[in-house]
Amino acid sequence: MIRVVEGDAGDIAALMTIMDDAFDPAYGEAWTASQCLSALVLPDCQLLLARTDDDVCGFALSRWVLDHEELLMIGVARRFQRQNIGKLLLSETVVRARCAGRTKIFLEVRDGNNARDFYLKSGFNSIGRRKNYYKNATGLSPDAITMALDLQY
Numbered sequence: 001m002i003r004v005v006e007g008d009a010g011d012i013a014a015l016m017t018i019m020d021d022a023f024d025p026a027y028g029e030a031w032t033a034s035q036c037l038s039a040l041v042l043p044d045c046q047l048l049l050a051r052t053d054d055d056v057c058g059f060a061l062s063r064w065v066l067d068h069e070e071l072l073m074i075g076v077a078r079r080f081q082r083q084n085i086g087k088l089l090l091s092e093t094v095v096r097a098r099c100a101g102r103t104k105i106f107l108e109v110r111d112g113n114n115a116r117d118f119y120l121k122s123g124f125n126s127i128g129r130r131k132n133y134y135k136n137a138t139g140l141s142p143d144a145i146t147m148a149l150d151l152q153y
């Protein structure tokens with residue numbers, strides 16, 4: 001059975017294992033351990049981990065400013081993908097954000113990452129585009145699509 005639990009900076013090794021497995025390094029989307037740790041020490045940042053009895057199999061990292069939450073990253077280890085674990089992590093993030101009184105969740109996803117369909121299925125809408133937001137290994141700079149979910153309903 002998969003459980004979603006809160007994590008912290010002490011879970012950095014497990015978090016980076018998922019990060020390195022889930023994200024294709026060609027696209028420059030993954031964060032380094034040092035970027036993750038910088039976020040995790042902040043009081044306005046939340047790490048959720050999806051766990052089996054033995055393993056961490058996914059994570060969602062978010063932060064908030066006033067009544068807006070930003071989903072910074074979500075990732076599920078490849079062998080656990082398409083088993084509703086991403087959905088579980090995202091819905092837990094949404095429930096917690098709503099309970100905390102936040103009114104919107106924003107995120108950025110690389111143009112061309114089919115995770116955009118995952119977000120659309122979860123109720124997010126595309127609301128903007130940031131030109132050349134990512135820097136990838138091939139020297140290309142794909143755009144980011146900004147997506148949002150309204151929590152006021």
Ligand SMILES: CC(C)(COP(=O)(O)OP(=O)(O)OC[C@H]1O[C@@H](n2cnc3c(N)ncnc32)[C@H](O)[C@@H]1OP(=O)(O)O)[C@@H](O)C(=O)NCCC(=O)NCCS
Pocket residue numbers: 022023072073074075076077080081082083084085086087088109113114115117118119121
């Ligand atoms: C995006 C990601 C987190 C989804 O996690 P997951 O556990 O595989 O997704 P789920 O099994 O919970 O899928 C939930 C729904 O989204 C859909 N979905 C998931 N991945 C999808 C994809 N790549 N393309 C299209 N639809 C997708 C599923 O079909 C499912 O639809 P349903 O509710 O109609 O059955 C996972 O694919 C991942 O880690 N990707 C690499 C990292 C990444 O790009 N993260 C997003 C940018 S921060």
